[in-house]
Amino acid sequence: MEIKVLRLGQIGTNCYIFHKTDSTRCGIVDPGDQGEQVADWLNKQRLEPEAVLLTHGHFDHILGIPGLRKAWPDLPVYCHPADIGVGDTTRVFGENFPTVSSFGNATPYREGDVVQIAGIDVEVLETPGHTPGSVVLRAGDVLFTGDTLFAGSMGRTDLPGGDEGQIMKSLRRLYELEGDYQVLPGHEGQSTLEQERKSNYCLRMAMGR
Helix, strand or coil, X not given: CEEEEEEECCCCEEXXXXXXXXXXXXXXXXXXXXXXXXXXXXXXXCCEEEEEECCCCCHHHCCCHHHHHHHXXXXXXXXXXXXXXXXXXXXXXXXXXXXXXXXCCEEECCCCCEEEECCEEEEEEECCCCCCCCEEEEEXXXXXXXXXXXXXXXXXXXXXXXXXXXXXXXXXXXXXXXXXCEEXXXXXXXXEHHHHHHHCHHHHHHCXX
């Protein structure tokens, strides 16, 4: 599996494009902004997106959807139902931002669901805490961790819907996964799960260590 990261928007959200080496079909994780630019990049790479997969519904992970749908109007968008939202806007940082539901045609996915995108099986792991509907997406030896687990830290829990107790349980779950994985978070740099087990204070705190 080949994975390209594009850093989008004012706070540099990691948008991941993944596909098989011999395929022109791809999936998109968390298109945070600049959707028309992402569409241009995909066209230049001769890649055709099959779906957008969201780790959660915060504005900085979803604002690229309208631009992508200008190029591919029927592009499916998957999100946990707890983060799809009600109505067209939600208020964060004193400003109104669109919800996932405002874009229309959102497909809910939940714990244990497996979505096949571009011939790659992507499994949904529910990891609430940063938001009620936060998920980690497991594809082979890769974890797209969104804003649940970062390299050296974890997602904040002081925004609406955040819950420190829940994110601790979610981090414990990730710690206890068998084997090692690439950790591809929603912001900043990448890591591995084994490295985070050894050095991430938040992950170790979740385990009581």
